[in-house]
Amino acid sequence: MVEVKTLVSNPVLVIGAGVAGLTAATQLADFGIRTVLVDRLPIVGGNAMDLYKAFPTDDCSYCFEGSRLRPGIRKCFYRSAILDQPNIDLKVNTEVTEISGSPGKFQAKLSVGPQYIDSKKCIMCGLCIECSNAFCLPSPQCQPQAVIYDPEMSDEGAKKAEEECPTKAINLGAQPSEETIQVSDIVIATGYHEMKPVSIDEYGYGKIPNVVTQLELAQILDPNGKSGGALVRPSDGGQVKRVMMVQCVGSRDENYYPFCSKICCVYALKHANIITLERDGTQVTVVYMDIRTYDRHERYYRVARDAGVRFVRGRVSRLEACADGTLDIIAYDSLLDKYLKFNVDLFVLSSALEPPKGSAELIESLSLHPASGFVGPADLTSENAVVAADHVYVCGAATGPAEIPESVTQARAVVSMILQSRK
């Protein structure tokens, strides 16, 4: 009996600090459960940080839910105070390199990158950024609210910054380290990766600058981004007048991913609507196989048609870059049974959402059920999507492409299941 008690007092390891991982970690922490939250990047928030506006609410993507300890329905991300949450041990720049042990008593080996900046001490006063280009604030919303340091850009100014930092938050000599922690439960919240379709030759991605993915388009449209939200061509910063989007790039395709990436239709149309309704005089054409705007997301399709977005059911058959930076495109329209010719400034690929790097290793090391490379449920009969194995849980896009609200609901379900297992 005593043995069991020491077990349950062990912390929960949450891998990935995107929407799902953050929700799981903070809810667990609210219930007094110690949580180690790791992310391989220097800031948390995952893909959601780069979305500009998120569906289904069309407001900022970086909301953070309120809770008992943070009253209110939602807070802006910079207010989430992850570093000041009791019970959460946030480790950024950190990867889980190995998991051993048994359910309820896992040993996780963490490789912790150099902690150049003590985020708790950084006050964002801006002194270091003025001294050296090696420091930057990744975004005004970033969490932790702290600058990050890029050692590759280091210069004399960086040393000056280290000396003059009012809180002595900078340590240029920081070294990577390794540690092993014992945890009782593991929550996999590793999210998704937007496929970079470099290998799909016909679209010219990676070769032609005005061919971008949907996530890259979100960055162009973001008012906090480089162009201040103006829709401009990556090649020369010129105004974009005509956009073509193509759906199912790498999805529903036996050569890449046979599954449907589920959310690309919705965010493509979200972008098409923003462009058509909020960026003057731009024509958007969407080339698709089936428009999959499930449930109330149908609204995006209705709005798009009303706004004058053009839809072509078919495939893009040829793309050619012109000298003036525009692209000549020939698309086959299967409803008209005709080839149509277009000239556009920007070609946007709704690229497949794939499992992130390291998923296969994680699935193997914990003997989980793979679901097209993502993490499937332990028991197929129960339809219990968040339980991946004994004491191992999964939530968010780690289960497969997922919307923000689904990720939150799944993260809550994980916390619910962990609490239930400890009662």
Place this chain on the structure above:
Amino acid sequence: MANNKSAVLVCTCGKQLQLDYELIKNAVSKMKLAASVTVHDLVCQEEGLAKISELIDKHDGRVVIAACTNQKLQPRIDEYLKSDGKNSTQLQYVNIREHSAWVHENQEEATRKSIDMIRGVLARSAGSTLRQVEKKNVPSHVTIVGGGIAGIEAALSLSNLGYDVTLIELEEELGGHVIHLPVVAPTDKSGKEILAGRLDALQKNKGINVMTKTRVKFVEGEMGSFTVHYTTDGDEDEKTIGTSAIVMATGFREFKPTMMDEYRYGKNPDVLTQFELSCMLSEGALARPSDGEEVKDIVMVQCVGSRNEEYKRDCSKLCCTFAIDNSLSIIERVPDAKIRVIYMDIRVPFEHEMIYKESRDKGVDYIRGRISRVWEKDGKTHVQFYDSLLNQYFEVTPDLVVLSSAILPPDGTRELSETLGYLIEDDGHIKELYGKLRRNETRRRGVVAVGGVTRPQFVSEAVTDAQAGALMLHTELQGGSIESVARGAVLNVDDCVGCSLCAQQCPRGVPLMIEQTDIEEEDEEQKFVFIASIDTLLCHACGVCQSLCPTGATQLNFLSNEQLWSEIEATLEGAGPDYPITLCFYCEECSVSTIDIVGTRKMNYPASTRLIPVPCAGRVSIIDILKALESGASTVMIAACETDRCHIGGTGNEIAQVQVDVAREILTAIGWKGKRVDMFRMFSAEPERFTTAINEMVKRAKELGPTPVHQGTSGKWMEASK
């Protein structure tokens, strides 16, 4: 008040802020409500936190901190003070960094603004009261309405979390729609198999009381003390159960397209809905209803009633997968069956795509187009359809026509909303509290909705939803002992006139109108039949009730009318025509974030602006706006959340819009320019929304010139006639 002076702690942000701290120190030390002034370099670090703790002891908790945004600072300070055993509820904050030093180039003006705002917050602080943690015990019991997969899963989850559960089901049998599904993608298992383990667990669980053939009539009370009124089949008497919270899990209703003449549903027995086919398949009796003959040729029609302006505008999400599941089930039984699926778009998420492919490989024919009509001739069912890819009409004579009919909200959803207080979506489903992050909760505290009643959901989604919904109730009920700092509206019952504005407009439905039954007959003339009752522990502290209350009976315990009015007056001390001031009330939700991000990005705007926080724009009343003008402001703006994005889950920002509109009308009526007041919506992804708005109001302040208050002519009908 004996001692209403506060200590002021001013931070220099590591000596990085371009403000004249000598001037601030001098000015603040002369303020009559300042007990002391301390300039500190790093309030947010260990030494600064210790300083705050020390000042709290010295000044009975009344401390004003002028530093960076409290949105980041406050959680750290609260946590530090909590571990130090101190009460931080009286601390007040002034943002002199993001809201002043970082956004104004002119140091002198930024300093002046900072001093004004510190003076204002000192006045707010003077009226503050200490708030304590309060406790309340409630029954550890939850009632679940609906015994389908979501209701069952919620019951098991809540029971595992330590609650007693009553599970109420209308039908004789538990299991809802799922129990009738022959196969559930992608599991390859039948609905019965998926439910088996759960039904077993339910039976063994002594903490769950299952009541079948039972109908919930209505519900009274609030979280912690609901009373559910119900009747059971064969028993006329209405009975009640006391419960602390309610889970709505009433599932969905399949659309019966009898009014869509083209399909002949309800007239031709061989025309079925997809769910009717599921039932047929799961009972193992695939046959033509008209004559019991073998079924070989089937036409399925997608989007019957869905994606249709007349019946259901949106997509029903599940029907494509259901059609494919049933097609595969049929092929398993009748390998040479001919199945045609007529569709607009096939919508199968993630790995369901692979089942779609499997069905194509097994010969299911997918035809993009529409059915033109169904009719009967020579004892056969005829179907004419249009193939939009071939641009051709075809006619076939199937054994069965299966309609993938829309998924609609269940009956009774609207009726129960009247007493349960949740909101209803346009499509009739229960509306979630907030679409992006809070799908399991409803507007009403203590009421969660899970499964199909909120939106069409796959089985695994309904299960996850139920588990998550259980967690949200556990978060609220905390096992039956609710403990929290009472921060919210407090009602002075003696001042309530029973107008019920608070109960009608509260975004979370917290105030209850209580019938006054014990009043003596003799006061009949004067008695209020109903008066309000507000449980501060359930309040979300937006202040909408306060701004609407005609008698000041309900007020936030951290921002009373007196506090805000004295803050307005003190902030605007000396405001006049020479340096016209724009006063901005901003909500501490999207607006504070937008203004903070404007600061972090160091976007400039004029320093002739003074900012006052309110918890929600809906807290600002007409009187507050007029007070600002009376105290010398040239223009007044309210910064609020975007339309339909109220953070409290309702309409705080729309209430604010009404207050602004009425204030403008009043101003116009008394001869002012209504344009001196305006409201703007914003969110932090678009920080220029704030700078555009405040530049506009500063421009108006200059253009409109001195106000009647500045000219000493207010009330003399001057401005309009000019």
